[in-house]
Amino acid sequence: MKRLGLALAACVLLSTAATANMPPPQVTSRDMANDAVVAFMENFNAGNLEGLASTYSDGGSFVWVENGHIAADSKAAAVEANGKMPKGARMETDSSMQVIMIGTSAAEAVVPFTFYVKDDKGADTEAFKGVMTLTIAPDTDGTWRIVAGHMSASGRH
DSSP states (O other): OHHHHHHHHHHHHHHHHHHHTOOOOOOOHHHHHHHHHHHHHHHHHHTOHHHHHTTBOOSSOOEEEETTEEEESSHHHHHHHHHTSOTTOEEEEOTTOEEEEOTTSOEEEEEEEEEEEEOTTSOEEEEEEEEEEEEEEEOTTSOEEEEEEEEEEEEEO
């Protein structure tokens, strides 16, 4: 019985030491694509145009489509359009956002959202709901950025 207790104690000690030396989890392409989407949402909601611009591709083929038409045909045009948003505009998403890998060097994010604006009293008011699809890929410097975005609203109030 003593031997069994010592053997169990040794196993616990050895397994504890082994887990303490484990490397951190490897960052995957999916993680980098997800981080780009989160950065986009956070910068949009903060009204940070410079930060928002940093999430868009510098590769020269950036495009943003809204409800069936091209709303911005370049990174600069998208940043300019975002600068015209009502003060306090923000988008909320829920846990159903999905990042789908397209091979190893691109991803598509499907982001259901609710768009809010401030009313006359400064309170958040739901303006519309919809879904965004964002194509994310490594940019010229290797940073994952949005190459193309599409937003469709399911109904505007």
